[in-house]
Amino acid sequence: MKSKIDRFFRKNLIDLIPYRSAREEYANQGVKMILLDANENPFTSSSNRYPDPMQTKLKNRIANWKNVNENQIYLSNGSDESISQLIMAFCEPGIDNIITLPPTFGMYKVSAHVHGIKVNEVPLDSSFQIDAQLVLEKSNKNSKIIFIPTPNNPTGNSFNLKSIIKIIKNFSGLVVIDEAYIEFSNSPSFIDSIKKNSNLIVCQTFSKGQGMAGARLGMTFANSELIAYMNKIKAPYNLNSLTQSAALLRLEEQNLIKKQAKIILKERKRIEKALRKISFIITVYQSDANFLLIKVDDSNLRYQQLIDNGIVVRNSSKNLNCENTLRITVGLSEENTRLIDVLNNIDRK
Numbered sequence: 258m259k260s261k262i263d264r265f266f267r268k269n270l271i272d273l274i275p276y277r278s279a280r281e282e283y284a285n286q287g288v289k290m291i292l293l294d295a296n297e298n299p300f301t302s303s304s305n306r307y308p309d310p311m312q313t314k315l316k317n318r319i320a321n322w323k324n325v326n327e328n329q330i331y332l333s334n335g336s337d338e339s340i341s342q343l344i345m346a347f348c349e350p351g352i353d354n355i356i357t358l359p360p361t362f363g364m365y366k367v368s369a370h371v372h373g374i375k376v377n378e379v380p381l382d383s384s385f386q387i388d389a390q391l392v393l394e395k396s397n398k399n400s401k402i403i404f405i406p407t408p409n410n411p412t413g414n415s416f417n418l419k420s421i422i423k424i425i426k427n428f429s430g431l432v433v434i435d436e437a438y439i440e441f442s443n444s445p446s447f448i449d450s451i452k453k454n455s456n457l458i459v460c461q462t463f464s465k466g467q468g469m470a471g472a473r474l475g476m477t478f479a480n481s482e483l484i485a486y487m488n489k490i491k492a493p494y495n496l497n498s499l500t501q502s503a504a505l506l507r508l509e510e511q512n513l514i515k516k517q518a519k520i521i522l523k524e525r526k527r528i529e530k531a532l533r534k535i536s537f538i539i540t541v542y543q544s545d546a547n548f549l550l551i552k553v554d555d556s557n558l559r560y561q562q563l564i565d566n567g568i569v570v571r572n573s574s575k576n577l578n579c580e581n582t583l584r585i586t587v588g589l590s591e592e593n594t595r596l597i598d599v600l601n602n603i604d605r606k
């Protein structure tokens with residue numbers, strides 16, 4: 258029988274027979290098997306064997322941590338991979354479109370274009386908030402996914418919960434809430450809401466607050482049917498064994514991660530205060546993340562002056578409604594002090 262969410266799946270993928278490693282079939286037999294099935298090098302090292310394709314141990318720990326079932330979790334090589342997989346899984350090339358809310362995270366558009374999917378852009382309003390009514394008006398029957406990063410990148414603010422809920426309730430496609438910066442935010446996660454909303458997908462990452470950008474680990478949470486479909490089309494070993502081990506260790510260090518997030522937020526306040534005193538900074542936007550977006554008089558000039566002083570920030574000016582903006586990540590205390598000193602020196606000239 259067809260389920261209610263079958264309608265989201267790409268027709269040609271519904272009957273796809275996934276690749277299966279022979280080993281998976283014997284994984285739970287409790288007997289140590291001799292592994293001669295996958296042409297690996299038999300000499301033991303940290304990574305001579307292929308990783309667990311379903312990441313059972315890690316998912317079990319994440320399920321406890323996030324209060325979901327293991328079959329509601331999809332793990333990926335960073336959120337970037339998950340974004341790409343979501344578009345590939347649900348959007349028909351040449352026919353479907355995704356909705357983005359510029360200024361927004363750039364990978365949604367890049368991924369869509371890689372997969373031959375159109376991007377329907379619905380700008381945020383002048384306060385960088387979502388106009389939910391406009392989103393619903395601009396979407397059509399081929400709008401398969403809307404990507405909502407909250408807190409938003411590059412602006413840093415969280416979106417109004419009411420607008421997000423209105424979209425979840427009324428959008429005809431899938432709603433992806435990208436919570437890459439959730440560790441720094443005052444707003445609650447939407448993970449709990451996946452239980453009641455079959456069209457809701459929540460992405461989180463180990464790259465930001467969890468401090469593991471180099472390991473590449475993204476987490477996607479949704480109802481088990483959507484996740485089963487995602488698993489069916491993924492590369493068999495998309496998450497390497499070193500990352501799986503590192504993440505298991507990181508899960509034991511959540512007190513440290515909370516302390517680090519607190520320090521980062523305190524530093525963000527300190528930077529914000531200092532930036533407000535600098536004459537060529539016109540606006541310091543409100544942030545709910547570990548970075549600040551600022552509007553300056555001349556972003557190219559100020560960007561180059563920072564570079565000349567050995568500091569790299571992001572020139573965000575190419576984003577819609579972000580003319581003359583720079584995005585500054587909160588660094589270590591001494592790095593932030595140097596940033597403030599350099600900006601003050603430039604200001605005095």
Ligand SMILES: Cc1ncc(COP(=O)(O)O)c(C=O)c1O
Nearest residue numbers: 335336337362406410437462464
């Ligand atoms: C909103 C948002 N989503 C996703 C990502 C990518 O995360 P990952 O490093 O897990 O691929 C970023 C990275 O900057 C981001 O800002």
